[in-house]
Amino acid sequence: METKVLKANRTNIEYAARLIMQDEIIGFPTETVYGLGANVFSKKAVAKIFKAKDRPADNPLIVHIAELSQLEEIAFNLNNLEKQIVDLFWPGPLSIILKVKPVIPKIVTAGLDTVAVRMPAHPIAKQIINAANVPIAAPSANLSSKPSATSAQYVLDDFKGKILLIIDGDSCQFGLESTVVKVTNGQINILRPGAITKEMLEKVAPTEYKKFQQDGTPMSPGVKHPHYNPNAKVILVMGDNKREIKEKIYIAKNKTKKQAFYGFDKIVDEKDFVISMILKGEDCLYEYAKNLYSFFRDCDKIGIEEIITHQVPAKGLGHAIMNRINKASDLVV
Numbered sequence: 215m216e217t218k219v220l221k222a223n224r225t226n227i228e229y230a231a232r233l234i235m236q237d238e239i240i241g242f243p244t245e246t247v248y249g250l251g252a253n254v255f256s257k258k259a260v261a262k263i264f265k266a267k268d269r270p271a272d273n274p275l276i277v278h279i280a281e282l283s284q285l286e287e288i289a290f291n292l293n294n295l296e297k298q299i300v301d302l303f304w305p306g307p308l309s310i311i312l313k314v315k316p317v318i319p320k321i322v323t324a325g326l327d328t329v330a331v332r333m334p335a336h337p338i339a340k341q342i343i344n345a346a347n348v349p350i351a352a353p354s355a356n357l358s359s360k361p362s363a364t365s366a367q368y369v370l371d372d373f374k375g376k377i378l379l380i381i382d383g384d385s386c387q388f389g390l391e392s393t394v395v396k397v398t399n400g401q402i403n404i405l406r407p408g409a410i411t412k413e414m415l416e417k418v419a420p421t422e423y424k425k426f427q428q429d430g431t432p433m434s435p436g437v438k439h440p441h442y443n444p445n446a447k448v449i450l451v452m453g454d455n456k457r458e459i460k461e462k463i464y465i466a467k468n469k470t471k472k473q474a475f476y477g478f479d480k481i482v483d484e485k486d487f488v489i490s491m492i493l494k495g496e497d498c499l500y501e502y503a504k505n506l507y508s509f510f511r512d513c514d515k516i517g518i519e520e521i522i523t524h525q526v527p528a529k530g531l532g533h534a535i536m537n538r539i540n541k542a543s544d545l546v547v
């Protein structure tokens with residue numbers, strides 16, 4: 215099949231909506247990463263997502279809505295804290311786990327009694343959901359275990375010939391997947407950190423990062439599976455100060471390997487690497503997050519063997535960055 219990449223004008227958004235209604239799957243932009251979307255009520259369409267991504271069947275999808283009224287179709291009544299969270303952070307980069315209504319096919323939720331719901335802020339995502347007039351189930355638009363796609367071209371790299379349409383909405387504002395939260399007993403649990411940070415959520419209610427339930431099972435099935443892996447080996451250099459990081463990078467440098475560097479200013483000499491992205495200034499965590507996956511993917515395209523990156527302070531957005539890099543890394547030094 216031919217995969218078309220089309221600009222987001224009215225005609226093409228209507229075409230995207232028609233494909234959704236015909237049980238096809240499409241690539242579309244959100245402000246976090248691109249999604250691979252299907253009509254949430256169509257088992258047949260949702261099955262195509264799992265097949266195209268080669269996604270384990272036990273890893274549930276996020277359901278995307280454009281209007282609050284759509285929430286009633288999907289989830290049971292929200293408690294006050296859940297209402298406060300969606301009032302404050304929607305539309306935006308936050309998904310919330312809620313009690314699912316039986317009308318949602320089991321394939322979407324991997325048979326759980328809960329469902330992840332998100333209202334994206336991206337105008338194109340919103341227009342597509344509204345035009346299709348159904349909530350759209352969508353994981354990130356990448357092959358399973360690969361870094362998420364942050365532009366239409368990266369979606370095409372993974373799904374050329376496997377899907378009919380990608381709507382191009384340029385590169386994503388945040389570049390990391392949404393924060394996933396679940397409320398229990400008046401506490402907000404962060405299952406996956408993202409651009410809505412712990413510091414922001416703490417203003418609403420006590421907030422903790424929580425990977426596992428009391429019986430040891432993961433809060434989020436996705437935790438079990440590999441993620442964000444480029445083909446290149448990722449070396450994560452840990453250290454509390456620039457000198458320590460600099461020394462460790464010096465040791466990790468290897469003239470016989472095609473190496474790339476991704477990190478902050480004044481730590482390395484660009485000439486030592488085949489490619490590098492060196493972010494300047496004190497407050498560049500936002501850029502670090504936004505460009506991380508595209509850097510990984512660009513490295514793979516030119517056959518980089520090793521990517522050296524380094525620790526960033528795990529505060530605010532830094533926590534989400536460290537979560538992704540830790541998962542992507544093959545070696546921590």
Ligand code: TXA
Binds near residue numbers: 311392405
């Ligand atoms: O920013 C994003 O969240 C992007 C865009 C497209 O919205 N989507 C995304 O989807 O990253 P995905 O499928 O790559 O990640 C969804 C995560 C997985 O870790 C999954 O395990 C978790 O959400 N999840 C989904 N439903 C869940 C549930 N009922 N309970 C716990 N975790 C759930």
Ligand code: MG
Binds near residue numbers: 353354362
């Ligand atoms: Mg994903």
